[in-house]
Amino acid sequence: MDKRKRNRNRIKSQYSKFIVTLVILLNILFTVIVLFIFAKTGTEPSTLIGAWFSFTTVELWSLSRIKKKKIEKEIHEIKSQNDEYQGG
Structure with a gap:
């Protein structure tokens, strides 16, 4: 099961x-x-340029936020497992 998760x-x-x-x-x-x-x-299609780069920036920003939240969740899980192991 752990292998599947990895x-x-x-x-x-x-x-x-x-x-x-x-x-x-x-x-x-x-x-x-x-x-x-x-x-x-x-x-110059300035409105189109602004809209395009705004869209792609928001997409990358959202992806990075999702990744950050997942990392924080994994760190929290590891810390809680260590606390349980140490009896704390």
Whole structure:
């Protein structure tokens, strides 16, 4: 059972790394496309740029908060197990 939990955690860890990598690649692609459009038309889609980077920033921020909460929960569980082991 413990082995399954470790495998599940490993997959979830890979998932968050995939999301971060995907967001970075999409931001690079978006920037290249916007620069291309700007070179062709001479106008900058400032609202679209603001919305896109706001969206991706919130997504990464939310992912980091989820990861932080999971780490805090694991630390709390380890501390409580140690307290029970030490009889405290």
